[in-house]
Amino acid sequence: MSFECRIRRFSGGGIIGETAIETRGLTKTFVVPRGIGDLVRRRPALEGITPVDGVDLLVRKGEVFGILGPNGAGKTTLIKILCTLILPTGGEARVNGYDVEKESGMVRESIGLVTTDERSFYWRLTGRQNLEFFASLHNFYSDDARDMVEELLGVVDLKYAADERFLNYSAGMKQRMAIARGLLNDPAVLFMDEPTRSLDPGAAQGLRDFIKEEIVKERGKTIFISTHNLEEAETLCDRVAIFDDGKIKVVGSPEELKENLGNGSKLSDVFLHYSGKRFEDRGKGGGFRPDRRGFARRGGLGRRRGGV
Amino acid sequence: MLQMSYKFEFFLRLFFMFFNILTYYFVAKLIGTAGQKYLAPYGGDYFSFVLIGIAFSGYLMVSLRGFSESVRDEQMMGTLEAMLVTPTDASAIITLSTLWNFIFASFRVLLYLIIGVLLGVSLAGANVLGALIILGLTIICFSSIGILSASFIMIFKRGDPINMLFMSTSELFGGVFFPITVLPAWLQTVSHLLPMTYSLNGMRHALLQGYSLRDLAPDVGTLVLFSAILLPASLLAFRYAVRKAKMDGTLVHY
Numbered sequence: 312m313s314f315e316c317r318i319r320r321f322s323g324g325g326i327i328g329e330t331a332i333e334t335r336g337l338t339k340t341f342v343v344p345r346g347i348g349d350l351v352r353r354r355p356a357l358e359g360i361t362p363v364d365g366v367d368l369l370v371r372k373g374e375v376f377g378i379l380g381p382n383g384a385g386k387t388t389l390i391k392i393l394c395t396l397i398l399p400t401g402g403e404a405r406v407n408g409y410d411v412e413k414e415s416g417m418v419r420e421s422i423g424l425v426t427t428d429e430r431s432f433y434w435r436l437t438g439r440q441n442l443e444f445f446a447s448l449h450n451f452y453s454d455d456a457r458d459m460v461e462e463l464l465g466v467v468d469l470k471y472a473a474d475e476r477f478l479n480y481s482a483g484m485k486q487r488m489a490i491a492r493g494l495l496n497d498p499a500v501l502f503m504d505e506p507t508r509s510l511d512p513g514a515a516q517g518l519r520d521f522i523k524e525e526i527v528k529e530r531g532k533t534i535f536i537s538t539h540n541l542e543e544a545e546t547l548c549d550r551v552a553i554f555d556d557g558k559i560k561v562v563g564s565p566e567e568l569k570e571n572l573g574n575g576s577k578l579s580d581v582f583l584h585y586s587g588k589r590f591e592d593r594g595k596g597g598g599f600r601p602d603r604r605g606f607a608r609r610g611g612l613g614r615r616r617g618g619v
Numbered sequence: 620m621l622q623m624s625y626k627f628e629f630f631l632r633l634f635f636m637f638f639n640i641l642t643y644y645f646v647a648k649l650i651g652t653a654g655q656k657y658l659a660p661y662g663g664d665y666f667s668f669v670l671i672g673i674a675f676s677g678y679l680m681v682s683l684r685g686f687s688e689s690v691r692d693e694q695m696m697g698t699l700e701a702m703l704v705t706p707t708d709a710s711a712i713i714t715l716s717t718l719w720n721f722i723f724a725s726f727r728v729l730l731y732l733i734i735g736v737l738l739g740v741s742l743a744g745a746n747v748l749g750a751l752i753i754l755g756l757t758i759i760c761f762s763s764i765g766i767l768s769a770s771f772i773m774i775f776k777r778g779d780p781i782n783m784l785f786m787s788t789s790e791l792f793g794g795v796f797f798p799i800t801v802l803p804a805w806l807q808t809v810s811h812l813l814p815m816t817y818s819l820n821g822m823r824h825a826l827l828q829g830y831s832l833r834d835l836a837p838d839v840g841t842l843v844l845f846s847a848i849l850l851p852a853s854l855l856a857f858r859y860a861v862r863k864a865k866m867d868g869t870l871v872h873y
Contacts (some may be wrong), residue, residue, distance in 0.1 A: 343866055388868070394704050398865045420706045430697025448705035448712070492701070 331500050331533040332370035332393060336402030339363040339388055339557075362388040364557035365402065372499070375527055375534040377548035379541070379582070380388040381590060385557040386537035390504050392505060393535065394424050407499050423493030425503040429485045434478040438469055438488055441477055442495065451494040463491040466525060483514045494526070501526065515540070519547050539576045541590065551578075553585050560585035629723075636727060643669045644870050657798045662827045669742045671823045672795040674731035678757055679789055679815055680866055681724040682765030683782050685717035694776070700871050709861045713769055714762070721758065732826075744829030753821040753835065756842035760814040763849035770853070770860035776872060778826045814849075817841045820833040 340359040345384065362385030370376040378386045391397040393406055397413040409417040432441050439460060445455035464470045467487040472480065480488065486506060493501050506522070507515035526532050538544050544551045545565045553560040553568075561568065561581070567579045580592040647666035654665055661668050690713060693699035702712050737744060752765075764785055771779040792799065792806065793815030799807050810816045821838030824830040864870045 339868075341859060391700075391868070396700055396704060396865060396870060397868045398862065400866075416706055416708075419704060422704070424701070424704045426701075428697055428700075431701040445701065445705065448702060450706060496706075553851070592664045 325441075329372040330369060330405075330408075331372040331374075332368060332376075332404070332406050332535060334366050334368045334402065334404040337363055337366040337389075337392065337399055337404050338401035339369075339385075339392060339397060342402045362557045363392060363399070365465075366557075366559055368559065368562070369547070370500075370533065370535060372533050373527075373531055375523070375536065375547055376553065377544045377551040378535070378537040378554045379539070379548075379551050379578070380554035381539055384538075384539075384554050386554060387504055388557075389554070390424075390502050390537055393418075393471040394422060394502055395419055409507075420496065421499050423496060423498035423501045425489045425506050425524060427485075427486070427489070427494040427505050427508045428540040429482075429509075432477045432485070432488065432492075435476060437474050437476055438480065438484075439464065439473040441488065442491055445492050446495050451495075454523075456476065459495060460491075463494055466494070467491045467521075482509045483518075486510060486518060490521075490526070494530075494532075498532065500533045503534060505537055507538070507540065515543070519543060523547060540566065545578050553582055555582075555586040555588065623707050624853040625681065632723075633727075635728070636730065637734070639673070640670070640691055640731065640738075644738055654797075657800050658870075660828075661798070661823045662741075664740070666738065667735070667827050668798070668823065669796055670731060670735040670740055671826060672819055674728045674735075675754075675757065675819060675822050676790065676793065676795045676815065677724045677727055677783065678721075678754075679761045679764075681717070681720045682758075682761035683768055683785055684765075686713055686762070686765035686769035687779055687782055689713055689716040690769045690772045691776070694871055697871060703861075703870065710766070713766065713857065717762075717765070740827075742826055745826045746831065746835070747825075749830060749832050749835045749839075750822060751826035751830070752839060753818060753842065756839065756846055757814070757818040757822070759846040760818065760842055760849055763846065763853040764814075766853035766857050767849075770856040773860035773864050774869075775855070776869075783838060785813075789813055792816070794819050812841060814845045817845075 314329065338361065340361045342359045358401070364385075378389060379484070380386050388397060392399050393411060394406055395411050395418050398412060403412075405411070405420045407421040409415075409421070411418050413442055433444070436444070442460040442463065443453075443456050446459055447453070451459060461470075464473045467490055469484060469487055469491065472484060477485070477488070486509065489506070503522070507518050510518060522534065522536075527534060536543075536547065538547075548565065550562060550564050551568065552562045563571070565578055569576045569578065572581055579590045644666055647664070647669065650665045652663070655663055658665060658668055690699070693702065693716070703709055732740075732742065764781060768779050768781040768785075771781055788809065790796065792802070792810040793813045794810065795815070797815060799810040802810065817838045821830075821835050821842070824838070825835055861870075
């Protein structure tokens with residue numbers, strides 16, 4: 312597939328093989344700001360921090376691609392560059408065939424972003440009002456926006472709480488809202504930045520099942536997901552990139568990566584082998600029964616009573 | 620929608636507006652005809668003069684605070700990134716986010732004028748078309764200054780010199796509370812550098828004196844010139860600020 316090839320149809324078709332994301336030598340260096348005191352004393356500028364360092368990636372259309380790395384590895388910076396929220400200092404990146412710097416508007420039209428930041432919603436507005444507002448930023452006419460929001464509220468199983476204020480939602484409901492918002496423009500590529508971070512293990516598993524069944528199988532989206540959860544990477548992703556210190560160490564399916572290392576290897580061993588560091592496995596699930604949509608109902612998942 | 624969710628604040632602001640108008644009404648009664656020499660070009664009545672001043676200067680305050688506060692609010696609430704990942708242009712987002720403030724400011728101006736009329740201000744001979752033209756240009760000028768101010772907030776987060784400069788000088792030199800002819804000649808030079816001066820001058824002439832479009836041409840022309848310079852400059856500055864914040868990775872910092 313040529314690097315120049317553009318995938319013009321935004322809605323994914325679930326066909327693995329076409330390029331959804333491609334980066335070459337992608338680099339981001341943040342210059343550490345100097346204080347006024349340093350300027351007055353003419354101290355030399357500090358070295359920059361490079362959370363993304365010469366990243367070469369190729370993500371095929373219709374696959375679930377995981378970036379697996381510990382906190383601070385640079386995963387969020389990489390996602391933000393691909394979503395046009397941070398400009399790279401070197402290299403190039405294309406999403407759906409569009410250059411993230413020169414054609415950022417086209418990139419934004421064809422992607423969705425799901426973050427764990429609950430603050431990215433208006434807490435005093437209802438779930439429905441939030442989605443309708445963001446739909447208007449996707450240039451939907453109000454009637455179309457209403458229909459789209461209604462449909463998505465059904466998809467994420469939040470119709471029953473659509474007219475409640477966002478501040479009354481539980482962590483699981485907020486995360487489902489974030490997914491609904493990410494799907495508003497029916498994007499070809501959905502970026503998910505640690506989507507299960509704030510969820511308990513059962514809820515996280517429910518969400519993973521939902522992503523796999525509803526978003527990938529039913530809707531055929533390409534998913535680019537960052538995670539520091541080994542279990543999540545293993546169960547959810549078609550391919551995984553081991554990411555540490557801003558660099559891609561190795562890319563492959565979880566099975567391939569483990570097999571290459573020898574029988575009985577785990578993904579944590581793969582991480583240790585390629586990064587030279589131990590990976591702290593935080594994802595231990597169990598004990599929660601998923602509902603019909605795949606979301607567990609206990610703990611932080613159910614409808615919260617009595618506000619935050 | 621978000622602003623309407625704070626209904627109590629909305630009614631409080633309206634309620635305390637009446638006290639503001641009444642204060643100037645009684646100050647005007649105290650002054651009586653003492654300022655005739657300076658107020659003659661505007662009809663001679665201080666209450667009418669100051670009513671137009673405080674009503675329309677509200678647009679400058681809304682512009683200066685509205686745009687920069689919108690940026691800062693979205694940064695602090697954490698919604699800015701979610702907005703900027705949509706196809707809508709950042710300038711459009713920031714402009715639309717202040718729409719409510721402008722609607723409220725317009726509603727407030729209307730109430731000021733209605734109360735003013737009830738308290739004896741005569742708008743019988745007003746040139747409404749002329750006033751609307753000046754209002755449109757005023758909003759463009761003031762919004763441009765507001766967008767410049769928001770550009771500073773986008774990069775520096777706090778401590779915006781544009782806001783401080785115009786906030787501190789416009790009421791003193793822009794002719795809100797008294798005609799600029801009261802000022803010494805050398806200070807009037809500062810007044811002539813502010814869009815507020817032409818905006819209020821034109822508005823008073825249009826509403827209180829019923830000046831024709833031809834008579835309003837000097838003020839309208841100057842406001843057009845200000846708009847032609849300030850609007851593109853502010854949009855370029857805002858675009859640069861967003862790019863700089865994206866380069867530094869500080870879009871959501873506050």
